[in-house]
Amino acid sequence: MAQNKAWTVASFPDAELKEQHFRLVESPAPSPKEGEVLVKNLWLSLDPYMRGRLSQAKSYAKGVEVGDVMTGETAGEVVESRHPGFKPGDKVTAPAGWQLYWAGKGEMLTKVDASKAPLSLFLGSLGMPGRTAYFGMKDICAPKPGETVVVSAASGAVGSVVGQLAKAWGCRAVGIAGGKDKCDYVVKELGFDACIDYKAGSLYADLKAACPKGVDAYFENVGGTILDTVLRLMNVKSRIAICGLISDYNTTEPYGVKMFRSILVNRIKVQGLIVFDWLERYPEGNKALQELFAAGKLKTRESVLDGIEKAPQGLIGLLKGSNFGKQLVKLA
Ligand SMILES: NC(=O)c1ccc[n+]([C@@H]2O[C@H](COP(=O)([O-])OP(=O)(O)OC[C@H]3O[C@@H](n4cnc5c(N)ncnc54)[C@H](OP(=O)(O)O)[C@@H]3O)[C@@H](O)[C@H]2O)c1
Numbered sequence: 001m002a003q004n005k006a007w008t009v010a011s012f013p014d015a016e017l018k019e020q021h022f023r024l025v026e027s028p029a030p031s032p033k034e035g036e037v038l039v040k041n042l043w044l045s046l047d048p049y050m051r052g053r054l055s056q057a058k059s060y061a062k063g064v065e066v067g068d069v070m071t072g073e074t075a076g077e078v079v080e081s082r083h084p085g086f087k088p089g090d091k092v093t094a095p096a097g098w099q100l101y102w103a104g105k106g107e108m109l110t111k112v113d114a115s116k117a118p119l120s121l122f123l124g125s126l127g128m129p130g131r132t133a134y135f136g137m138k139d140i141c142a143p144k145p146g147e148t149v150v151v152s153a154a155s156g157a158v159g160s161v162v163g164q165l166a167k168a169w170g171c172r173a174v175g176i177a178g179g180k181d182k183c184d185y186v187v188k189e190l191g192f193d194a195c196i197d198y199k200a201g202s203l204y205a206d207l208k209a210a211c212p213k214g215v216d217a218y219f220e221n222v223g224g225t226i227l228d229t230v231l232r233l234m235n236v237k238s239r240i241a242i243c244g245l246i247s248d249y250n251t252t253e254p255y256g257v258k259m260f261r262s263i264l265v266n267r268i269k270v271q272g273l274i275v276f277d278w279l280e281r282y283p284e285g286n287k288a289l290q291e292l293f294a295a296g297k298l299k300t301r302e303s304v305l306d307g308i309e310k311a312p313q314g315l316i317g318l319l320k321g322s323n324f325g326k327q328l329v330k331l332a
Contacts, residue, residue: 007098007308012054013250021054029103039077040076046327071095071098076102086111093109093110134161137219140271148171149162149163154175155175155324165292173192174211176222179197180197218230219243222247231260231262302328303326
């Protein structure tokens with residue numbers, strides 16, 4: 001019988017997440033019951049939202065409990081099926097958590113066509129982060145050709161798709177990212193028009209120069225001082241999609257936004273975005289992203305850690321920007 005390894009939650013962090021908050025547990029792989037499927041997980045996605053699950057604060061989704069397997073999405077292969085919709089060898093994404101094997105109801109799985117793209121992409125640009133970028137851009141940022149779109153965490157899983165959609169839709173795409181290497185990648189590989197290194201110390205002046213006609217749409221992944229700086233450059237009747245506030249995730253004291261006045265005087269539409277709200281339209285997002293990928297207009301960079309043992313260090317690093325592209329753990 002195959003052996004499972006799973007990371008469980010040992011305790012909740014007060015502020016900064018550390019390895020001690022997780023515990024690695026070994027047990028025999030589970031057996032599927034009637035209507036269930038056993039999946040061998042090949043890739044684990046690490047995502048910033050996981051920090052929010054390690055908390056008892058009110059949020060849009062239920063958190064994990066101490067002792068639970070840490071929550072997360074995987075891409076893997078069906079090894080045994082007691083559900084008519086799946087057979088061994090099928091490639092799927094699953095809400096399997098941080099573990100090597102998962103058994104659960106077939107209805108919880110999504111079958112993916114791994115002949116069209118590498119399996120890991122269904123956790124990144126062709127998966128949840130890609131759909132987040134697509135619906136946030138389409139329905140909230142709603143840019144018209146010629147408009148300027150700014151996105152923070154621009155080299156990451158969501159941000160990289162936002163900017164490439166902006167280019168595909170005829171806009172000026174300006175990224176904000178941490179460090180020269182990330183910014184060079186965003187411009188030279190992803191085709192953004194400009195990318196500002198917020199760590200260089202002159203974000204406002206640099207962003208102003210990169211957005212000579214101001215900012216029509218801002219896709220926010222970071223919050224804090226970056227949001228305050230972009231607010232100073234927003235145009236009248238512009239839009240902001242609040243997708244993430246990662247600069248606040250590891251703190252007990254959230255940053256208080258100071259430039260609220262800009263929302264008033266510029267009549268900015270600001271809307272929070274949780275990708276699950278578009279569940280019924282996922283097929284539309286998947287189709288659009290897969291078409292862009294097939295046309296060679298959706299590039300992805302992955303940051304891969306080898307082995308389930310590395311999962312905690314991967315999430316801790318993601319919350320500090322040590323990933324460069326979509327953060328994954330290769331499980332097999
Ligand atoms: N609302 C939704 O439905 C939804 C869905 C998916 C993701 N999200 C949000 O989207 C954002 C991006 O997620 P992702 O999966 O694409 O992650 P990612 O961008 O691939 O990785 C996170 C990046 O955030 C940046 N970062 C980390 N700490 C920071 C800090 N203190 N200040 C500034 N930047 C920091 C780092 O980039 P730099 O090195 O460039 O700073 C890091 O590489 C997150 O806020 C996430 O919570 C929301």
